[in-house]
Amino acid sequence: xxxxxxxxxxxxxxxxxxxxxxxxxxLGLNLITGYAGQVxxxxxxxxxxxAYSSAILSVTYGMNPWAxxxxxxxxxxxxxxxxxxxxxxxxxxxxxxxxxGLGLIAQSVFKNAEITGGAYGIDSIPVPSLFGLELKNVxxxxxxxxxxxxGIFVMQKMTKxxxxxAWMTIREDEMVAQAMGINTTxxxxxxxxxxxxxxxxxxxxxxHKASYISAESFGFTISVTVLSMVVLGGLGSIRGTLFxxxxxxxxxxxxxxxxxxxxxxxxxxxxxxxxxxxxxxxVMRYRPxxxxxxxxxxxxxxxxxxxxxxxxxxxxxx
Amino acid sequence: MLAQQLxxxxxxxxxxxxxxxGLTMVYGVLRLLHFAHGVIxxxxxxxAMIGILYLQLPFAVALLFAMVVSGIVGMSxxxxxxxxxxxxxxxxxxxxxxxxxxFLENVFQVMFTSDSRAFPETGITTSIITLTESITxxxxxxxxxxxGVVCLGLLYGFLKLTKLGIxxxxxxxxxxxxxxxxxxxxxxxxxxxxxxxxxxxxAGVLVAINFNSIxxxxxxxxxLKAFCVVVLGGLGSIRGTIVxxxxxxxxxxxGDGFMTDLVIDKDAIAFVILILILLIxxxxxxxxxxxxx
Numbered sequence: 001x002x003x004x005x006x007x008x009x010x011x012x013x014x015x016x017x018x019x020x021x022x023x024x025x026x027l028g029l030n031l032i033t034g035y036a037g038q039v040x041x042x043x044x045x046x047x048x049x050x051a052y053s054s055a056i057l058s059v060t061y062g063m064n065p066w067a068x069x070x071x072x073x074x075x076x077x078x079x080x081x082x083x084x085x086x087x088x089x090x091x092x093x094x095x096x097x098x099x100x101g102l103g104l105i106a107q108s109v110f111k112n113a114e115i116t117g118g119a120y121g122i123d124s125i126p127v128p129s130l131f132g133l134e135l136k137n138v139x140x141x142x143x144x145x146x147x148x149x150x151g152i153f154v155m156q157k158m159t160k161x162x163x164x165x166a167w168m169t170i171r172e173d174e175m176v177a178q179a180m181g182i183n184t185t186x187x188x189x190x191x192x193x194x195x196x197x198x199x200x201x202x203x204x205x206x207x208h209k210a211s212y213i214s215a216e217s218f219g220f221t222i223s224v225t226v227l228s229m230v231v232l233g234g235l236g237s238i239r240g241t242l243f244x245x246x247x248x249x250x251x252x253x254x255x256x257x258x259x260x261x262x263x264x265x266x267x268x269x270x271x272x273x274x275x276x277x278x279x280x281x282x283v284m285r286y287r288p289x290x291x292x293x294x295x296x297x298x299x300x301x302x303x304x305x306x307x308x309x310x311x312x313x314x315x316x317x318x
Numbered sequence: 319m320l321a322q323q324l325x326x327x328x329x330x331x332x333x334x335x336x337x338x339x340g341l342t343m344v345y346g347v348l349r350l351l352h353f354a355h356g357v358i359x360x361x362x363x364x365x366a367m368i369g370i371l372y373l374q375l376p377f378a379v380a381l382l383f384a385m386v387v388s389g390i391v392g393m394s395x396x397x398x399x400x401x402x403x404x405x406x407x408x409x410x411x412x413x414x415x416x417x418x419x420x421f422l423e424n425v426f427q428v429m430f431t432s433d434s435r436a437f438p439e440t441g442i443t444t445s446i447i448t449l450t451e452s453i454t455x456x457x458x459x460x461x462x463x464x465x466g467v468v469c470l471g472l473l474y475g476f477l478k479l480t481k482l483g484i485x486x487x488x489x490x491x492x493x494x495x496x497x498x499x500x501x502x503x504x505x506x507x508x509x510x511x512x513x514x515x516x517x518x519x520x521a522g523v524l525v526a527i528n529f530n531s532i533x534x535x536x537x538x539x540x541x542l543k544a545f546c547v548v549v550l551g552g553l554g555s556i557r558g559t560i561v562x563x564x565x566x567x568x569x570x571x572x573g574d575g576f577m578t579d580l581v582i583d584k585d586a587i588a589f590v591i592l593i594l595i596l597l598i599x600x601x602x603x604x605x606x607x608x609x610x611x
Contacts, residue, residue: 039409041416090596093351093408097545098596101589104542108586220538224416231413267428274424280417284410285402 013137017209019249020144021202025226026245027151027238028198033227034235034293035159036191037171038087039096041223042103045083046196048110048218050076050203055122055213056115065128065208072204073197080196087188103223110215121214125207144205151198155238158194167191168236221273228276232283234293243292248276322453323575324568329459331567332466336521337540338547338559339473340392340514346490346554347510350408353415354395355518356541357422360534362388362519363437363526364426370438377440384523385516391422392515393508401504419541426534434533437526444530458528465520470560473513477556486510490554539585546592552605561603566591 029043053075057068086098110116127134128143135143158164166187169177178184207213226245233244252272283290337359344352365387369380399418403411442461448454477483488496489506497503521540526532547566551558566588573584582590595602 039412086593086597090600093412094549094596094600096409096412097351097542097549098593100542101546101592105582105586105589105593108582112581112583224420227413228417270424270427270432273420274428277417277420277422277424281399281414281421284414284417285399288406288410 010137013141014209015250015253017141017144018206019246020141020148021206021209022226022229022249023148023242023245024151024198024202024205025222026230026233026241027155028195028202029226030230030233030235030238030241031155031159031167031198032191032195034230034237034241035164035171036167036188038084038188038191039092040099040192040195041096041220041227042083042099042101042106043199043226044218044220044222045099045103045106046076046080046199047203047206047222048106048215049079049196050200051207051213051218052110052116052122052203053200054204055125055207058126058208059122059124060115065126069128069201069204069208072207073200076200076203077193077197080200081189081193083196084189084192087192088185100220100223103220107215107218107220110218116215119215121212121216122207123212125211125213127211128208140209144209147201147205151201152238152242155198159238163187163190171236225273225276228280231290232279234290237290237292240290240292244290248279251275319452319575323571325449325453325455326459327568327571328564329455329462329567330571331564332463333521333525333563334540334543334547334566335560335563336466336469336517338544338551338563339469339517339556340511341544342548342551342554342556342559343486343490343510343514345548346556347486347493347507348400348404350400351412351415351545352400352511352514353412353541354399354419354422355514355544356537356539357419358388358392358395358515358537359518359522359540360426360537361391361422362515362522363532363536364430364534365519366523366526367438367532370440377442380440381520381523384519388515388519388522389512392511392518396507396511401507423534423538430534432534434531434536437530437532440527442527456528458524462521462524462528465524469517469520473517473556476513482506482509543585543588546588546595549592549600549602550595552602555602555604558602558604 025043025047028046029040032038032040032043050072054065054068054072057063057071058065063071083099083102086102087095090098111119116122127136127140129135130139133139159167166177166182169180169182170184170187174184203218206217210217225248229245229248230241231244232248233242234240252268255271256268337355340358341352341355344350344355362384366380366384369375369383370377373380373383375383395415395418399414400411403414442458445457446454447457447460475483477487485496485501485506486509488499488501489503489510493503496506522537525540526536543566547562548559549562550566551560551562569591570584570587573587
């Protein structure tokens with residue numbers, strides 16, 4: 001392991017590790033938003049719950065990092081199911097606002113609660129070890145790769161099964177889904193739980209990699225970043241998420257690597273967000289289903305069809 | 319103490335009302351959640367700063383300048399980010415709005431750095447007005463209340479007395495019928511965005527003076543809280559928005575004064591209210607009855 005560590009530049013390894021953590025986040029969000037059509041702007045909450053659960057269990061309660069990471073996924077699964085409950089009452093754009101609110105409340109709790117270390121956060125989170133070897137650098141990379149592959153595998157199986165078809169039916173038309181005997185309550189809560197568990201796993205992996213977490217890492221920016229990545233890749237497509245997240249995550253890193261002279265490095269994050277924002281507008285306008293997506297958000301007959309037609313045809317009427 | 323907090327709450331509340339009016343009007347006409355509204359509020363404050371600092375405008379003119387700039391920005395956002403998406407799924411427009419707000423916020427961070435700075439000299443010096451022995455108010459807060467009342471009066475007059483205002487009301491009732499009556503729907507929408515944005519600019523400028531601080535991210539939270547106000551008051555209802563805004567201001571102010579060891583920030587109270595309202599009574603206080611939003 002040590003030889004390998006020397007061979008690979010830790011800096012590059014770190015980039016790949018964090019990329020994979022983002023991929024897991026993206027997969028979870030794509031499950032919720034892409035497959036089941038429940039838009040979430042509070043994905044960072046699930047991410048944070050996973051990270052804090054694992055950190056608290058391993059630091060405060062001295063649990064083995066493996067056990068704490070496993071428990072974190074379970075805890076996130078349960079809490080996400082609870083946080084998914086509003087989706088039963090609220091839909092579409094209001095669900096987005098609701099989840100956004102939940103995300104902000106969660107971050108606020110992270111920042112103020114005693115158990116999360118308040119504004120100081122939690123530090124010296126232990127590294128998991130395997131057969132007496134601490135999983136650092138490449139070892140950790142292998143761990144996250146295994147988790148990612150498992151995540152992709154499970155997601156592929158899920159989306160091609162009865163559960164996945166139920167989700168997609170709910171996305172296309174909830175009324176029809178209900179009429180066909182799909183228990184929409186159960187499946188909506190389930191998708192939040194599973195999507196949240198993906199984010200929880202990502203959070204746990206992040207906590208043990210970074211060894212320090214604070215509320216700052218789980219803000220609205222993360223939720224929006226992941227959403228823009230998933231939207232670019234394509235909703236309801238695993239390949240799309242892998243592509244969208246990789247491209248959008250690695251692009252700024254490339255700029256950082258080559259230290260281009262024409263722009264200031266300290267502004268890189270700002271430029272990054274500028275591009276993400278602009279991409280969201282452009283993708284929504286010209287290709288709402290994303291690059292690999294099979295489906296966009298369908299126009300629904302939420303308001304009277306005539307009203308929509310009138311709104312759309314405003315030019316002619318005028 | 320209680321009366322003092324209430325008064326502060328009313329000032330804060332009028333600030334929310336000024337922001338939320340734009341959102342509620344846009345929702346009324348287009349059934350659209352206008353996510354980029356908070357950015358417009360920020361742009362208003364920056365426009366006033368530029369007006370005072372670089373164009374040497376007196377404060378009153380700078381305020382008008384800010385309203386005009388914000389109005390134009392609001393109309394442009396509608397033109398480029400929302401209009402091409404009309405008739406599509408509401409989420410598509412919402413994501414587009416999120417995107418444009420992130421884009422603009424970061425453009426301003428590049429231009430003005432992300433640090434907050436002091437608002438330039440306006441000729442208004444903060445002074446404390448003593449109402450009774452225990453109740454005081456700073457003059458800047460008083461200006462927010464006055465501006466809120468004046469803007470509400472003007473808006474009311476505009477909506478009731480002018481042809482365009484009546485057209486907006488008609489479009490809010492039924493946009494199809496309105497267009498059949500020969501109302502230029504696109505113009506109505508543009509005017510709605512312009513009005514709403516101008517009101518948000520007023521709030522932005524006055525708050526920037528009140529806290530003597532201005533930064534590119536200043537609009538993010540107020541913009542989101544405005545959603546809470548709109549939902550609380552009832553979607554599309556102007557009366558509801560006024561009550562909702564004042565209520566939120568008072569609640570936040572009381573929370574600030576009396577609930578000091580809360581596990582959430584005072585800024586998160588609004589979102590707790592939002593979620594409760596959406597779960598318990600989605601039509602809000604004054605909205606038309608809806609089962610589910």
